[in-house]
Amino acid sequence: MILKEKFTLSNGVEIPKLGLGTWFISNDSVAQAVKDAIKIGYRHIDTAQAYQNESGVGEGIRACGVHREDIFVTTKVAAEMKSYKEAAASIDASLKKLRFDYIDMMIIHSPKPWAQFTKSEPYFEGNREAWRALEEAYKAGKLRAIGLSNFEKADIDNILYSCSIKPMVNQILVHISNTPKELIQYSQDKGMLVEAYSPIGHGELLKNESIKSIAKKYNVSVPQLGIRYCLQLGLLPLPKTANADHMKTNAEVDFVISDGDMEFLKNVEQILDYGEASIFPIYAKK
Known part of the structure; x- marks a missing residue:
């Protein structure tokens, strides 16, 4: 069962192969979502x-009844934190808000502040500063692993040129019809596990007839197909839901997509309109 399987990061830390994403789940609702997920068997939030x-x-x-050390929790340094001082303070603020002695993994949410995401300024110096704050928190035992999110090749290289600890993950947008093969391969070649957020394309995959047809062939839902697709690419999917029934079915992915169907899915025409999510720069950038 996928909920019991783990990847091993480059520093030897184990991370569950399927996580629960919590984007768009309010602070008032998320505690119940976390408890529901952990009751189902999730150990990665x-x-x-x-x-x-x-x-x-x-x-x-x-409140979930499972020991803290048995749950893997990731949080992210806000995209706007582009100085050592800001990033270091934000790490301590996250520890305080979570009320944890340590965080399992912390990653830089974006190489650019969201308001500047489509602009040309790469924020290389700011990212090196934020990375230094993560390295120091890691060495101090506040963090068990550190990584990146939404980083392209040049952004990754900027960190690798100056870091003393290499990033352990790159969390990026990946789903059927949006599979950045070169970035995935480059991240993996540099020793990073690739995490796939929005593995269901923010719900847009549910509208695609050819994807629905393949899901029907395996007697699974489109979300199950999307999650399995990411797993077969060697990625760690992070489906977001506050619905306990969806959490359960999202973890029922013990089937295998054939090589032929994987090739077809890798080449499905790219989604260009993510509906309500298109207001966010990561979905609107292309």
Whole structure:
């Protein structure tokens, strides 16, 4: 069962192969979502400073009845934190909001502040500063692993040229019809596990007839197909839901997509309109 399987990061830390994303789940609702997920068997919860629900996530984990050390929690340094001082303070703020002694993994949410995401300024110096803050927190035992999110090749290289600890993950947008093969391969070649957020394309995959047809062939839902697709690419999917029934079915992915169907899915025409999510720069950038 996928909920019991783990990847091993480059520093030897184990991370469950399927996580619960919490984007768009309010701080008031997220504690119950976390408790539901953990009751089902999830042991990996993904949050972020920008989600404004870290305190609720911490509350849910304390109330879930499972030992803290048996749950892997990721949070993210806000995209706007581009100085050592800001990033270091934000790490301590996340620890305080979660009410944890340590965080399993912390990653830089974006190489650019969201308001500047489509602009040309790469923020290389700011990212090196934020990375230094993560390295120091890691060495101090506040963090068990550190990584990146939404980083392209040049952004990754900027960190690798100056770091003393290499990033352990790159969390990026990956789903059927949006599979950045070169970035995935480059991240993996540099020793990073690739995490796939929005593995169901923010719900847009549900509208695609050819994808629905393949899901029907395997007697699974489109979300199950999307999650399995990411797993077969060697990625760690992070489906987001507050619905306990969806959490359960999202973890029922013990089937295998054939090589032929995988090739077809890798080449499905790219989604260009993510509906309500298109207001967010990561979905609107192309």
